[in-house]
Amino acid sequence: MSKSASSSRMPRAKGMDMASYWAPSECSRQVKRLVLSPLNRKIVEEFIAILGMREKFEKYEVSCPNKLLMYGPPGTGKTLTAFHVASRLELPLILVRLDSIIHSHLGETGSNIRKVFDYARAAPCVLFLDEFDAIARMRDNNDEVKEMSRVVNTLLQCLDEFNGNSLFMAATNLETELDHAVWRRFDTKIAYGMPDERTRAEYLHSLIGEFEREQEVVSAAHELMKECSYAEMEQIVTKAKRKAIMLDQPLMQEHLTEAFIEYVPGSAYARG
Ligand SMILES: Nc1ncnc2c1ncn2[C@@H]1O[C@H](COP(=O)(O)OP(=O)(O)O)[C@@H](O)[C@H]1O
Ligand SMILES: [Mg+2]
Known part of the structure; x- marks a missing residue:
């Protein structure tokens, strides 16, 4: 996926130069086949099914899931799953380029994170952040502690305020380095592994x-x-x-x- 998904031929999301925009039909073209373990298949299908019956959940006043974290080794289908979910729910996928969010000035990084979340709030979509660990690292494990903790705090706020009909999906190969509070914000988590x-x-x-x-x-x-x-x-x-x-x-x-x-x-x- 990484090859084509990062290709520069993709249009930028309108008014947003930090992400590329994938229409639902383009998403389904990306996912010719997706092999998942029975457990992961079940989690993904249930996630999609619930979002397909929002009214029912509103009636019972039970919230729908909207934050999905995928973690595990490279090349096991995390990015592909984001395309799959967008395609099945007929939502556009907003694929955020992490290198464009992260700024040497961390204050700038925080405001970029906000921009991306605001963008996703404006119209239903799947907001996808790959290599999520780059902005969601534990707040106490490096030298730039203070600055980085501000970025994580901004991220936490954005996650808490994230409602409406958009979904947030994130992927990482370094799940053990994720900030615990960030980790807890996800209502759905999927562990990917090498094929059996x-x-x-x-x-x-x-x-x-x-x-x-x-x-x-x-x-x-x-x-x-x-x-x-x-x-x-x-x-x-x-x-x-x-x-x-x-x-x-x-x-x-x-x-x-x-x-x-x-x-x-x-x-x-x-x-x-
Ligand atoms: N579970 C899977 N089922 C089918 N194809 C897969 C799977 N995992 C990886 N691939 C193939 O490898 C490519 C890269 O996978 P990707 O989803 O980007 O992996 P990850 O995001 O976990 O690093 C995909 O485009 C697809 O061709
Ligand atoms: Mg990937």
């Missing part, structure tokens, strides 16, 4: 199941990519497919092995 046997099989099947290939390629891929994230699997399989297409061959085990070695130069395969 089952999700790896499901993902590989969706990547190469339909592709012209030799029979044993799927099981070979399953074995070969045991340590890989989804993003890595996707890259390696794409590389392997390119080789097959170039050579006018069905996808074969050797294409995969070659692609793997090229992608992970230090691997046992490469050395052996």
